[in-house]
Amino acid sequence: MGARIRDVAVRAKVSAGWVSTYLNSPEKIAPDKARRIQQAIDELGYVRNDAGRQLRRGTSGVVGFVAFDVGDPFTYMVARGARRRAAEAGFRVVIADTEGDSSIERDYLKMFEEQRARGVLVSAVDNESYLEAAQIRQPTVMIDHRSNSGRFSSVSVNNVLGGRLAVDHLLDQGRTRIAFVGGPISIQQIGDRLHGAQLAIGERRGAQLEVISTEDRDTAAGRSVAERILARPPAQRPDALFCVNDTIAVGVLQRLLTDGSIRLPEDLAIIGYNDVALESFPLYPLSSIRQPQEALGRTAVELLLDEVDATAPGKRPHVVFDPELIVRQSTLSGDGSAADVISIRPKPT
Structure with a gap:
């Protein structure tokens, strides 16, 4: 059994009340007494029990932070933005990785509620219906999802626009046989990106869009897609790929660059999503759709702080x-040194 407050008090020759005061408001303790208490804490290896204090308070x-996949670079950057903003407000962010499993997600939500977390950020597997069914009582903000009911504050990116930007760019480069790569389509963000791609294709006569679905969204999935493309006769191959994230796109690039039979980008242009590939795969500059990951995390915490201060129920902002x-370079002929950036503007709705 670990040392207790009264053990520290005996060693420091003070009352237990003085030890408690030192732990909570050290500036109220005389320097000599504070030195003795700290010395006793160090000698006994006393560790403060925050759980009891939290329950009383x-x-x-x-x-x-209930995360869809902490190994995903997008999630990592969102979490970093959230952690930095929370630290400014005096909070600590604890990340729980659900590995894309909705049952694990529910378990973590219950755990954070039982531990009296000040609030929870949810990068969800499912939509908000299960949050409502679970009767979540703590302040909650949905990340990369929109709360259709208005019960939860939420922050996201316009993925329909992202899909349009990607495919419009490929069409502007003269590509007409475009493949949308990734999945599952049932995931809201991926479905929205596909919808944007379809809208862009529908406005261009003669353009075609096929869907190459994948269960996973890692580099292995990308390499598998590349194998499938290589197995086709050249006339039946797409001339451009829109990958739902950079990780899949990097997997495609790895396999095609190793094979060497398809010229990039002359025979096949590739664009990803999230704009994180240069950090993990700097060998080939990849066109991508950039999302403001850190801004998403910071904004989610701002919304959570507003939730904490809210005194009455009502429709929450998105x-x-x-x-x-x-x-x-992956979508441009030549040296690919140019970069075309469309500015972003956050807008509450």
Whole structure:
């Protein structure tokens, strides 16, 4: 059994009340007494039990972040933005990785509520219906999802616009046989990107869009897609790929660059989504749709702080960011040194 407050008090030759005061308001303790208490804490290895304090107070200084996949670069950057903003407000962010499993997601939501987390940020697997069914009572903000009911604050990116930007760019480069790569389409963000791609295709006569679905969204899935494309006769191959994230696009690039039979971007242009590939795969500049990841995380915490201060129920705000088109070598002939950026503006709705 670990040392207790009264053990520290005996060692420091003070009352337990003085130890408690030192732990909560050290500036109220005389320097000599404070030195003795700290020395006793160090000698006994006393560790403060925050759980009891949190239960008595009803809340903690922790903000939960229920993440779809912490290994995803997009999620990492969102979480970093959230952590930095939360720290400015005196909170700590604890990240829980659901690995894309909705049952794990529910378990973590319950755990954060039981631990009296100050609030929770949810990068969800499912839509908000299960949040409502679970009767979540703590302040909650949905990330990269929109709350259709208005019960939860939410922040997201206009993925329909992102899909349009990507495919419009490919069409402007003279591509007519475009493949949308990724999945599952049932995921809201991916479905929205496909919808945007379809809208762009529908406005261009003679353009075609096929869907190459994948269950996973990692580099292995991208390499598998590349194998499938290589197996086709050249006349039946797409001349452009719109990948739902940079990770899949990098997998495609890895396999095609190793094979060497398809010229990039002359035979096949490739654009990704999230604009994180240069950090993990700097060998080939990839065009991409950039999302303001850190801004998403910071904004989510801002909305959560507003939730904490809210005194009455009501429709919660949603903030949506517009993405940017970043053009690099993978979709341009020549040296690919140019970059075309469309500015973003956050807008509450």
